[in-house]
Amino acid sequence: MNVLVVGSGGREHALAWCFAKASSVEQVFVAPGNPGCQGEHGVSNVEIDPSDFSALAKLVQTERVDLTVVGPEQPISEGIRDYFDRFDLACFAPTKAAGRLESSKSFAKDFMSRNNIPTAGAFITQDLEEASEFIHQKGAPIVVKADGLAAGKGVTVARTTSEALEAAAGMLTEARFGDAGATVVIEDFMDGEEASFTLLSDGVDVLPLASSQDHKPIFDGDKGPNTGGMGAYSPAPVVCSRVYEKVMHKIVKPTIQGMASEGSPFQGFLYIGLMVVGDEPRVVEYNCRFGDPEAQPVLMRMKSDLALLCSAALEGGLRNHQIDFANECAVGVVLASEGYPNKYDVGFPIAGLDDEMPNAKVFHAGTRNLNGQTVTNGGRVLTVVGLGDDIVDAQKAAYDRASNIKWDGMQMRSDIGHRAVERLNQPG
Ligand code: GLY
Numbered sequence: 001m002n003v004l005v006v007g008s009g010g011r012e013h014a015l016a017w018c019f020a021k022a023s024s025v026e027q028v029f030v031a032p033g034n035p036g037c038q039g040e041h042g043v044s045n046v047e048i049d050p051s052d053f054s055a056l057a058k059l060v061q062t063e064r065v066d067l068t069v070v071g072p073e074q075p076i077s078e079g080i081r082d083y084f085d086r087f088d089l090a091c092f093a094p095t096k097a098a099g100r101l102e103s104s105k106s107f108a109k110d111f112m113s114r115n116n117i118p119t120a121g122a123f124i125t126q127d128l129e130e131a132s133e134f135i136h137q138k139g140a141p142i143v144v145k146a147d148g149l150a151a152g153k154g155v156t157v158a159r160t161t162s163e164a165l166e167a168a169a170g171m172l173t174e175a176r177f178g179d180a181g182a183t184v185v186i187e188d189f190m191d192g193e194e195a196s197f198t199l200l201s202d203g204v205d206v207l208p209l210a211s212s213q214d215h216k217p218i219f220d221g222d223k224g225p226n227t228g229g230m231g232a233y234s235p236a237p238v239v240c241s242r243v244y245e246k247v248m249h250k251i252v253k254p255t256i257q258g259m260a261s262e263g264s265p266f267q268g269f270l271y272i273g274l275m276v277v278g279d280e281p282r283v284v285e286y287n288c289r290f291g292d293p294e295a296q297p298v299l300m301r302m303k304s305d306l307a308l309l310c311s312a313a314l315e316g317g318l319r320n321h322q323i324d325f326a327n328e329c330a331v332g333v334v335l336a337s338e339g340y341p342n343k344y345d346v347g348f349p350i351a352g353l354d355d356e357m358p359n360a361k362v363f364h365a366g367t368r369n370l371n372g373q374t375v376t377n378g379g380r381v382l383t384v385v386g387l388g389d390d391i392v393d394a395q396k397a398a399y400d401r402a403s404n405i406k407w408d409g410m411q412m413r414s415d416i417g418h419r420a421v422e423r424l425n426q427p428g
Contacts (some may be wrong), residue, residue, distance in 0.1 A: 007071030036364025111122030231416030338409025
């Protein structure tokens with residue numbers, strides 16, 4: 001079959017690469033993709049904006065695309081699935097209504113409350129006075145979230161009440177995130193270990209993918225401001241078999257059943273951000289797509305034909321399928337521009353991209369070609385993924401490969417996977 005991947009980041013490069021090596025796939029198109037996608041055998045970039053649904057649908061028809069898979073949240077929240085459904089084109093993504101699990105945090109909170117899904121207690125308001133009163137009552141630490149999509153920047157984990165008040169005021173009166181911040185969700189702080197739990201859903205049945213954990217803060221030791229993710233690894237040992245069973249029983253099952261019974265069955269990738277306290281998992285957030293950078297290490301371990309599974313999900317037939325991952329561990333290290341997650345410059349030539357190494361792969365995100373040279377073109381520029389028999393080997397493979405790549409101002413964390421390494425070193 002022919003597959004179209006919508007998006008241009010590291011996650012989309014990993015999806016395109018994964019589809020291109022599947023035996024059911026002949027040709028992969030990526031709209032608009034990046035130079036890394038274009039460099040893969042059997043993959044072609046097509047210069048179409050992910051929000052231009054009519055041009056995407058036309059491409060699907062002219063190139064006889066059998067399956068479209070959507071990477072980022074924006075086109076999902078804008079209704080790409082609903083648009084493709086009108087033309088009977090197979091699009092593996094949730095509908096706009098199902099996508100509210102990510103595009104509206106207040107919807108997700110109310111949904112979890114209606115369906116008894118464990119999560120932090122929350123107060124939802126559009127009024128700064130109410131928000132201030134609640135923050136003063138509760139005290140810090142406390143979490144302030146913009147209701148809508150804010151490119152990963154709409155969450156403040158406030159350590160002090162004044163930080164929380166400043167975040168709420170920024171959203172409610174200064175329109176820091178435009179309409180996305182016109183409603184705020186103020187949540188209890190949850191103290192535990194985070195994990196990412198992603199699954200494929202056909203609306204009724206699910207296939208869980210390998211667990212993973214990302215590292216959102218910019219600096220080693222999980223210090224500094226949050227980013228889109230500075231690295232991720234898979235599997236995440238915090239999701240042990242006990243936690244896994246609880247996630248499936250207390251979170252996944254009621255989520256999928258709840259969405260179906262409320263008239264918005266969920267088909268697509270569902271990413272559940274978890275906080276694990278002891279061995280009790282709670283939902284931090286839903287994302288209606290694969291995580292980035294989680295997709296890169298998880299897909300490096302994928303042994304199944306992902307295109308067949310996405311197609312089966314669209315036909316409502318996941319019950320008869322299974323999904324397999326290599327036993328190896330994968331560590332993905334993000335190489336980022338100097339200044340990210342704040343202001344950064346682009347256009348720096350990148351050296352060392354061609355040095356192949358066994359057990360490592362470089363996925364592009366913020367890159368572009370300039371006069372035959374690959375240059376930086378974003379905050380998160382590359383994700384280097386290493387595979388190994390255990391987390392330490394995988395870390396070594398990733399960092400060995402990353403050490404050969406250079407540009408002016410390149411930054412990366414040096415401790416991706418540290419929690420899994422610490423667990424490995426724990427007695428017993
Ligand atoms: N890594 C977090 C996300 O994709 O939103």
